[in-house]
Amino acid sequence: MTPHETELTAETQTALERADAAHRHEALFSERAHNIRQSAVRDVFDISIRPGLVSLAGGSPSLTRLPLGLVAETAQRVIMDHGMEALHYGGGKGTLALRELICEIMAEEGILGASPEDVVVTTGSQSAQDIAAKVFCNPGDVVLAEDPTYVGALNTFEAYQVRVEPVGMDEDGLVPELLEARIAELEAAGATIKLLYTIPSFNNPSGITLAAERRQQIVDICREHNILVLEDNPYGMLRFDGKPLAPLRADNPDDVIYCGSFSKIFSPGVRLGWALVPKHLYRRFYLAAEAVVLCPSMLNQMLVTEFFHSFDWRAYLAESRAVYAERCAAMLHALGEHFPAEATWTTPSGGFFVWVTLPDGIDTYPLLHESIEAGVVFIPGAAFTPSDAPSSKLRLAFSGVAPEQIREGVRRLAPVVRAAVEA
């Protein structure tokens, strides 16, 4: 036997053993684990970005203006001055200093007087959603969500065997009458509705914002039906002009769990976000958080706290808003120039996304293949609904791509869209 043959045999042996283990362990999976799967349409997020491809797919923040020297200096200072603490375990709620900073940030967003005692630092907003699902939802319970909604939240809720029920939006966001009707219908069918998961400002994927005059109405409807509001607001501070709209949490401290994030205003890599939790729910919430992570990364918490204290984050956010506003304008202009008249799209006033609607009957998922051939990638609308039903919509992210690339991406996508419209 040559050495090459020996190697192959060993490899085959390993593969056979693994196949056997996989077969035996299949029976051990929880029911929940069977729900943790990505559908084909959601797999689009994993498309490898080949050189030359313009990606209008992922909603990445632009990090190019971050002062990396200052980040590095801060990291070094944190380690040299507070190394023993920074490299150690900490409390499950997060450090007091970071929770105080978070309250300052929320005040800027319009949540005044929040107490650090009501904040749980999390591993991003994504993990706050996971904790909420874990704390409130039994298999079969219903979570209401905007139609369309954030794909990551769908994946989280589905992992807890929750039924996500979409509620319609118009250009002013979630429609209160549709919410009431949906609740009535579900209650009549005996469903247990636990949460309304909502992204009121610059919804991912649609870019739509819930109008100020609807905000209290939505919370009141939920309160009446004993449904908690889970407000996810990672983009709230990225309004292109004017002040951010007051979050639903602002005037409703007992009925809304608010999720915030450092991912879009600073860095997704530090994996830090937070939940502002009503006092009467706080203990359960943070104990559940602690059960997963023990404590959020001390090093990253201290880095973020020190960094925010040592640079003008308000000015940085103002610059970020200008960058995203310019990118959004470039995308809207390019769409107007290149897309056929049959296509319509949203005009976001902040955030990362434009939502394009093609005529009924066109499924945007199969168009993806041709669009990749044409050198551009987007996310088909079906990814943002619980059913993954065919959708004539598509999400275009303008946040992480320079204006000239945005224009090029839209220019490449236009013939694919035109061909689908004319077919």
Ligand code: PMP
């Ligand atoms: N919620 C929404 C609406 C998002 O768009 C995202 C990220 N794309 C998240 C939550 C996840 O944020 P984080 O990085 O804070 O976990």
